[in-house]
Amino acid sequence: MSVTKVRSICFECHSRCGVIVEVKDGRLTKVKGDPDHPHSHGYTCPKGRAAAEMIYHPQRITKPLVKVGGKSSTRFEETSWDNALDIVASRLLESREKWGAESVVFGTGTTRGMAPYLNRFLTLFGSPNFMAPSNMSGGPIVLGSAATCGFGLVDPDFANSKCILLWAHNPEASWPGLYMYDLRQGLKSGAKLIVVDPRGTPLAKKADHWLKIRPGTDVALLLCFINVIIRNNLYDKDFVETWTTGFDKLKDHVSSYTPKRCAEITWLRAEDIEAAAVAFAGTSPASIGPGMGGVCQANDSFDLNRGLTIISAITGNLEAKGGNLNCIPPTKKRSCYGPDFSAFLNLPREQGQKMLGLDRFPLIGHIPIPIPPQVVWPAIETGTPYPVKTVGLFANNSVCAYPNSQRVRNALSTLDFLFAVDYYHTPTTELADVILPPAHWTERDEIEDLLMRNHVFAQVKALDPVPECRDEKQIICDLAARMGLNGYWGSVQETLDYRLEPIGMTFEELKHIGHFSTPFTYRGYEKYGKFRTPSGKVELCAEYLSMLGIPALPEFKEPDEGPASSPELLKEYPLILTTGGRNIVYYHSSHRNIASLKKRSPDPELQIHPQTARSLGVTDGEWVYISSPRGRVEIRARYFSDINPRVVHAPHGYWYGVEDGWKKLNINMLTSDEPLCPVTGSVPIKALLCRIEKFVKD
Ligand SMILES: Nc1nc2c(c(=O)[nH]1)N[C@H]1C(S)=C(S)[C@@H](COP(=O)(O)OP(=O)(O)OC[C@H]3O[C@@H](n4cnc5c(=O)[nH]c(N)nc54)[C@H](O)[C@@H]3O)O[C@H]1N2
Ligand SMILES: Nc1nc2c(c(=O)[nH]1)N[C@H]1C(S)=C(S)[C@@H](COP(=O)(O)OP(=O)(O)OC[C@H]3O[C@@H](n4cnc5c(=O)[nH]c(N)nc54)[C@H](O)[C@@H]3O)O[C@H]1N2
Ligand code: SF4
Numbered sequence: 001m002s003v004t005k006v007r008s009i010c011f012e013c014h015s016r017c018g019v020i021v022e023v024k025d026g027r028l029t030k031v032k033g034d035p036d037h038p039h040s041h042g043y044t045c046p047k048g049r050a051a052a053e054m055i056y057h058p059q060r061i062t063k064p065l066v067k068v069g070g071k072s073s074t075r076f077e078e079t080s081w082d083n084a085l086d087i088v089a090s091r092l093l094e095s096r097e098k099w100g101a102e103s104v105v106f107g108t109g110t111t112r113g114m115a116p117y118l119n120r121f122l123t124l125f126g127s128p129n130f131m132a133p134s135n136m137s138g139g140p141i142v143l144g145s146a147a148t149c150g151f152g153l154v155d156p157d158f159a160n161s162k163c164i165l166l167w168a169h170n171p172e173a174s175w176p177g178l179y180m181y182d183l184r185q186g187l188k189s190g191a192k193l194i195v196v197d198p199r200g201t202p203l204a205k206k207a208d209h210w211l212k213i214r215p216g217t218d219v220a221l222l223l224c225f226i227n228v229i230i231r232n233n234l235y236d237k238d239f240v241e242t243w244t245t246g247f248d249k250l251k252d253h254v255s256s257y258t259p260k261r262c263a264e265i266t267w268l269r270a271e272d273i274e275a276a277a278v279a280f281a282g283t284s285p286a287s288i289g290p291g292m293g294g295v296c297q298a299n300d301s302f303d304l305n306r307g308l309t310i311i312s313a314i315t316g317n318l319e320a321k322g323g324n325l326n327c328i329p330p331t332k333k334r335s336c337y338g339p340d341f342s343a344f345l346n347l348p349r350e351q352g353q354k355m356l357g358l359d360r361f362p363l364i365g366h367i368p369i370p371i372p373p374q375v376v377w378p379a380i381e382t383g384t385p386y387p388v389k390t391v392g393l394f395a396n397n398s399v400c401a402y403p404n405s406q407r408v409r410n411a412l413s414t415l416d417f418l419f420a421v422d423y424y425h426t427p428t429t430e431l432a433d434v435i436l437p438p439a440h441w442t443e444r445d446e447i448e449d450l451l452m453r454n455h456v457f458a459q460v461k462a463l464d465p466v467p468e469c470r471d472e473k474q475i476i477c478d479l480a481a482r483m484g485l486n487g488y489w490g491s492v493q494e495t496l497d498y499r500l501e502p503i504g505m506t507f508e509e510l511k512h513i514g515h516f517s518t519p520f521t522y523r524g525y526e527k528y529g530k531f532r533t534p535s536g537k538v539e540l541c542a543e544y545l546s547m548l549g550i551p552a553l554p555e556f557k558e559p560d561e562g563p564a565s566s567p568e569l570l571k572e573y574p575l576i577l578t579t580g581g582r583n584i585v586y587y588h589s590s591h592r593n594i595a596s597l598k599k600r601s602p603d604p605e606l607q608i609h610p611q612t613a614r615s616l617g618v619t620d621g622e623w624v625y626i627s628s629p630r631g632r633v634e635i636r637a638r639y640f641s642d643i644n645p646r647v648v649h650a651p652h653g654y655w656y657g658v659e660d661g662w663k664k665l666n667i668n669m670l671t672s673d674e675p676l677c678p679v680t681g682s683v684p685i686k687a688l689l690c691r692i693e694k695f696v697k698d
């Protein structure tokens with residue numbers, strides 16, 4: 001039989017590279033890059049190319065499974081789809097009956113496309129509780145920048161930029177398909193590169209200015225940047241005068257953040273700070289790439305993101321060509337996180353107001369993002385503010401993804417009912433009562449409009465699912481039908497056509513052209529006469545936030561665990577730990593069982609300065625213990641000179657292939673889920689304390 005070639009997009013990570021999927025005799029044979037894709041231009045990474053290994057993996061779950069032997073058992077038995085869905089439907093209804101619809105939480109991991117479909121289901125079912133890791137991933141960017149300028153600082157225009165500032169962002173490993181082509185274009189055309197990162201990543205090392213910052217002190221550096229920019233008259237006076245409010249208050253506020261003071265806080269040199277700030281503000285246009293994880297995992301994440309927005313604004317780079325754009329997906333209100341879906345917004349007000357976390361983080365009632373997982377655990381553990389009894393997880397390995405894994409695992413174990421939808425068994429699916437097998441991205445139709453600038457892409461089904469795996473949208477349609485949720489879509493096609501209504505196309509039509517884009521406007525605020533903020537201007541001093549108890553100006557807060565805040569703890573745990581720098585071959589805790597990927601990065605490796613390692617008698621490649629006040633895991637020490645000797649970096653996501661690997665290798669056994677950023681609920685997992693000890697075999 002001949003080979004069919006299907007043009008699609010890869011869903012193994014957020015880059016969503018354009019791919020050509022080759023299929024022979026109904027089986028996937030190859031995934032190649034699509035040279036015509038407007039973002040990736042033919043690029044693929046090892047994860048995308050390993051699709052066949054994932055689809056035909058002997059460990060893939062291919063039938064619905066139900067737990068046998070009681071709650072604490074880890075044994076499962078195959079069952080029919082009808083039976084599995086009957087169980088899930090009846091347990092959801094029972095939970096609603098006994099404890100109210102809000103006792104049911106649906107969760108997803110990093111967006112694998114399910115947010116609209118799950119939200120619509122929850123709306124019709126009655127629960128406002130849609131949980132996702134947004135508070136540690138993108139949410140704080142949206143909250144910090146939208147509260148300041150009315151849109152999220154997520155679309156840097158690197159290709160047209162003359163100065164590129166990567167703040168806690170390493171797109172070479174984390175977003176190669178989406179950002180690297182443009183970034184290289186910019187650099188080829190002579191753009192300067194500034195990188196703020198405690199680690200010497202390849203991009204940091206080739207940068208004109210690499211600021212090797214002490215983890216968790218970013219806001220101090222930002223306030224100093226603003227101070228240097230204002231003091232040197234490098235701000236855009238016309239823009240500031242016409243389009244901002246609160247400049248004088250901001251100016252006063254940052255005046256104490258001198259390079260000298262900031263150098264002491266951040267462990268940088270005053271002259272390097274000054275030089276980088278001057279380079280950014282003195283070059284036009286300049287763009288900022290904030291790390292989607294890097295700037296979202298700190299106790300002052302809200303202020304970090306407003307600070308970034310402020311420097312873009314006062315230098316006149318907001319919505320400027322070569323600056324940071326304001327792209328609206330063509331699907332508008334029906335885009336992935338569009339308001340047409342949010343359960344919080346679409347439920348009757350009284351029910352919506354029950355959304356977990358709203359009391360603690362009121363801004364999410366104004367700029368809705370999914371609820372932080374950390375507000376769900378107390379509701380499970382203590383029934384506060386009301387009991388959560390039933391959870392459904394779609395593409396989420398909560399136990400390994402979220403800080404304080406032991407707590408997560410304990411909480412999920414005590415639920416009345418947990419169901420999970422995943423390709424493979426994980427430390428999270430192990431706790432489920434029912435596991436449902438989803439179709440792989442090559443086996444389903446989908447659309448993508450999240451972070452795709454002004455594009456919507458068709459992901460086109462290239463082959464039938466491995467029997468009996470099922471498209472998750474179909475799973476939800478089937479559940480909704482069983483539960484009599486009137487108004488839910490009847491088929492996958494209906495869901496996709498509904499989302500595409502704003503562009504006046506059906507999925508069939510979009511499929512043929514692959515993607516659709518709408519023009520965007522530079523400096524849209526000039527056209528509309530305002531920014532979408534309460535004052536209509538960029539809120540350099542956001543007085544209006546005081547009604548929510550949020551300070552009007554960004555403030556630096558030391559990491560709660562660190563040399564300045566907890567000097568006593570520092571005696572026992574003398575090193576600063578940052579976690580979760582991305583690894584090109586893995587997506588979080590996924591892909592660990594894929595042989596071609598695992599062999600490229602078999603063990604968790606601690607980046608440690610050779611001087612520090614030697615002082616502990618640790619050789620390069622040796623297994624060691626790393627501990628924090630919360631626990632201890634095993635890790636392989638790897639000498640790494642491009643890091644401060646007092647800082648170490650540990651990757652996240654390791655668990656596979658070792659008995660109880662979630663306890664022994666998973667760095668989130670060490671991370672903390674408190675205190676959270678008071679505005680965004682962000683978790684402090686990029687700046688903690690730890691200690692390294694020689695490995696003693698039991
Ligand atoms: N210490 C530390 N922890 C971190 C981070 C860090 O930097 N440091 N980063 C955090 C961030 S930013 C995020 S977003 C979270 C991510 O956390 P998660 O999204 O939970 O990430 P994964 O560990 O990849 O788990 C996803 C699961 O989904 C399954 N899967 C993959 N594709 C599909 C699909 O299409 N459908 C279904 N049903 N299942 C699928 C995979 O097999 C895997 O088991 O982790 C966070 N954890
Ligand atoms: N291959 C791969 N790609 C991914 C993912 C993956 O798991 N694997 N995950 C995806 C997801 S969900 C997300 S959210 C994004 C994250 O995308 P990014 O934010 O770009 O990725 P990270 O590697 O978490 O962080 C970037 C850099 O921040 C630095 N850093 C650590 N602590 C600090 C600090 O305190 N201050 C500063 N300034 N820098 C610090 C790290 O050293 C790292 O180099 O990646 C996405 N892409
Ligand atoms: S970077 Fe790799 S995993 Fe991510 S979309 Fe592109 S090919 Fe797929």
Ligand SMILES: [Mo]
Pocket residue numbers: 110133136137138292293
């Ligand atoms: Mo993320």
